[in-house]
Amino acid sequence: MTSPYRVLRSDREDPTVLRRELRRRTFPNPGLAERVRAILQRVETKGDQALVELTAELDRIALTPSELCRTEAPEPPAAPVRKTLRWSLGNVRRFARASRPRDWRMRNREGAWVGERFLPLDRIGVYVPGGTAPLISTAIMTIPFAREAGVREIVAVSPPPIHPVLYYALRIAGATEVYAVGGAQAVAALAYGTESIRPVDKIFGPGNAYVVEAKRQLFGLVAIDLLPGPSEVAVVADEGARAEFVAADLLAQAEHGSSSRILLLTPSAKMLEMVLSRIEEEIETLPRRSMVESVLRDNALFVLTRSLEEALDLVGEFAPEHLSLAVRHPRSAAKRVRHCGAIYLGDYSAVAAGDFLAGPSHTLPTGGSARAFDGLRMDHFFHRTSLVEYTRSAIARVEPKIALFAEIEGLAAHGRSASVRVAGRGRHKENGPFLRGRPPSAKVR
Known part of the structure; x- marks a missing residue:
């Protein structure tokens, strides 16, 4: 088959070379x-x-x-826009509440109470891309998680001029401060602080290469959510998929920007031909046609595989940000894929629904980092603290073991800190478990 785009057949390619091409690593420039x-x-x-x-x-x-700080009341957009934003906001808030981490406790083998406590961060910063494509959805897909977590101070930054609808979205999502500054300088201001902007504890949000690199360099001085780069999608389609749906998802991802990555894997030559034909038809009608054509020419790969199983295996090598499973049994297929940011199951799960309003955050790992990183989630807005509570009887059961660890590691004071509690006279009252109000889990033997 002839195509202006790059098409490969897995039965004609060296398997090692194909997998190496799909398995990506992102290095700083x-x-x-x-x-x-x-x-x-x-x-x-x-x-x-x-x-x-x-x-x-x-x-x-x-x-x-x-003029960096925006404090005026946002101008409400038209009623349909307000209604749509509220709809998305409702979905995200419900998802956030359902995924909120919960304190828990259990008894360990010697009878001590151990567990975890989750407290919201005090002050966070959210970068929201602006410019030619103000990402209103990023405001909705990030800030409500912080709001539902109980973060008290939510600082939003976005390049000037901030689009009026974006400013409205930032405020209704829960931003407590909004600053008209973008790029690496905005990330620096959130991390270091300036006369106008107090430093934050953690920085969230996607951005261009400068923003991502700034987050990379400032990690450690301030906490960072993840390093999302150019948007990408992979679609696995079988012979029964709807070619127009597949082509639509590929084109939608291509209009994110010139660095977007596109991958189609299918065991059906007919499906591949139909998708390519549909792309050629649809691309003529797109406002961002030149950008989309550039992405499809330079950053797209269409692979004809020997089987559906091979397609699902190869997509795990690619570890995409978004994965659409346009197959007959998408839930079964999803179980075969280990590495991706988000999975869209079935013909009708448009990736754009996840971008704008489904509920989970659209801030996801890119560049193959989904092999080790996951997308933005509720517990990213919490500080986790482990809790340990021993009684005298519990510490006495393991004092010899602590002494042995201390002897092996040459840390005599460590061993003495346990033995003195067993031999000494202190408060002998057995305290109840911490995190009261939540039922303890079963004992671990």
């Missing part, structure tokens, strides 16, 4: 890293002045320090 490092240093040393200068240099927008 040295030149970009240096430019970002310089931006971070400017913000660290010059604060608001650096934000104003960099906004003028990079965004071509003149702002004063007092």
Whole structure:
């Protein structure tokens, strides 16, 4: 079959070469890293002045320090827009509440109480991309998780000028502060703090290569959610899939940007031909046609596999951000895939539904990082603390074992800290378990 796009047949390719191509690793660009490092240093040393200068240099927008912070009441958009935003917001909040981490406890083998406590972070920052495509959905898909977690201070940053609907979405989602600053300088301001912006404990949200690199470099000074890069989709389609649906998902992902990645895996030559034909028809009608054509030409791969099982195996090598399973038995197929950010099951689960309003956050791992990382989730907005509570009788049961560990590791004071509790006279009252109000789990033998 002839096509202007890259088409491979797994039965004609070296399996090792094909898997190596699909299995990706993202490495920082040295030149970009240096430019970002310089931006971070400017913000660290010059604060608001650096934000104003960099906004003028990079965004071509003149702002004063007092104009960085947006405090005016948002102008409500048209009723249909408000209704749609509220619908999405409701789905995300319900999903967030259902996935909230819960304190728990259990008794260990010697009878001590152990468990975990989850408390919301105090102050977080959320980067929301703006510019030519203000990602209103990112505001809805990130900030409500923090709000439902109980985070008290939610700082949103977005490049100026902030789109009116985006500003409205930021506020109704729960942002307590909004600043008109973007790029690596915005991430630096959240991490270091400036005269106008107090530093945060953790930074969330997607962004361009500069934003992602800034998050990478600032990790450790401040907590980071993940490093999401260019958007990507993989579709596994069998002979019974709807070619127009498959083509629509591929085209939708391609319009995210010139660096988007597209992958189709199918064991059906007829399906592959139908999808390619449909793409050629639909691409003519898209407003972002030139960008989509560039993505399909440079960053798309169409693979004809020997079987559906091989397609599901290969998609795990690709570890996509989004995976659409357009197959007869999508739930069974999903069990065969280990590595991906989000799975869309069946013909009618449009990836765009997950982008805009389904409920789970659309901030997902990219560039093959789904092999080890997962997408934004509720417990990212909590600080986890482990809890340990021993009684005298419990510590006495394991004091010899603690002494043995201490002897092997050469830490005499460690062993003495347990033996002194067994030999000494202290409060002998047995306390009840911590985290009262929640039923204890069964004892672990």
